[in-house]
Amino acid sequence: DAKTTQPTSMDCAEGRAANLPCNHSTISGNEYVYWYRQIHSQGPQYIIHGLKNNETNEMASLIITEDRKSSTLILPHATLRDTAVYYCIVRVAVDSNYQLIWGAGTKLIIKP
Amino acid sequence: NAGVTQTPKFRILKIGQSMTLQCAQDMNHNYMYWYRQDPGMGLKLIYYSVGAGITDKGEVPNGYNVSRSTTEDFPLRLELAAPSQTSVYFCASSYSIGGRTGELFFGEGSRLTVL
Numbered sequence: 001d002a003k004t005t006q007p008t009s010m011d012c013a014e015g016r017a018a019n020l021p022c023n024h025s026t027i028s029g030n031e032y033v034y035w036y037r038q039i040h041s042q043g044p045q046y047i048i049h050g051l052k053n054n055e056t057n058e059m060a061s062l063i064i065t066e067d068r069k070s071s072t073l074i075l076p077h078a079t080l081r082d083t084a085v086y087y088c089i090v091r092v093a094v095d096s097n098y099q100l101i102w103g104a105g106t107k108l109i110i111k112p
Numbered sequence: 113n114a115g116v117t118q119t120p121k122f123r124i125l126k127i128g129q130s131m132t133l134q135c136a137q138d139m140n141h142n143y144m145y146w147y148r149q150d151p152g153m154g155l156k157l158i159y160y161s162v163g164a165g166i167t168d169k170g171e172v173p174n175g176y177n178v179s180r181s182t183t184e185d186f187p188l189r190l191e192l193a194a195p196s197q198t199s200v201y202f203c204a205s206s207y208s209i210g211g212r213t214g215e216l217f218f219g220e221g222s223r224l225t226v227l
Contacts, residue, residue: 043202043218087154097162098213099170102154
């Protein structure tokens with residue numbers, strides 16, 4: 001079962017920051033949080049990941065709360081091409097390997 | 113760069129038929145994965161491989177088989193297709209060095225319908 005909870009859908013105006021929340025209250029200390037997105041029915045695309053520190057790359061910023069029970073993905077200047085389903089995922093250890101446990105994601109619609 | 117290539121993109125099967133979904137990657141990644149995605153849902157891991165000759169079950173392996181004879185190829189075999197296997201199948205690959213695993217690179221998906 002998914003270890004994350006996300007809103008089913010969100011809207012954001014073009015040019016504004018899109019803030020996507022995620023709850024992962026049962027996350028363990030060594031489990032990473034990953035974000036991927038899926039545009040239409042294409043293969044998912046990696047966005048960013050983090051453990052406890054905030055992270056930023058050319059696509060987005062990831063803010064993780066100090067207790068690690070929730071996080072927020074920030075797209076600083078959303079464009080119409082950012083319309084997609086965004087998945088917040090916890091990477092768990094299974095035997096000697098890792099698996100990503102996917103939930104249903106948030107459908108983000110960017111409006112002109 | 114081709115990245116991860118899946119074939120076929122679409123297929124309709126009759127109940128009880130068998131088929132193989134092909135997946136190839138040209139990034140020299142050691143890890144490869146097969147996922148399925150049902151409508152409105154996230155991805156479920158079927159099988160994965162950490163290198164040639166090594167495969168392991170994911171969350172939903174029943175009804176599927178895999179093999180990994182080369183680094184590049186990771187075919188997924190469906191035996192005795194059932195309507196419950198109607199789904200979109202995604203192949204992915206990633207590197208892993210010294211216990212550090214990189215991001216997953218996905219193919220464009222194979223849409224399978226079993227009637």
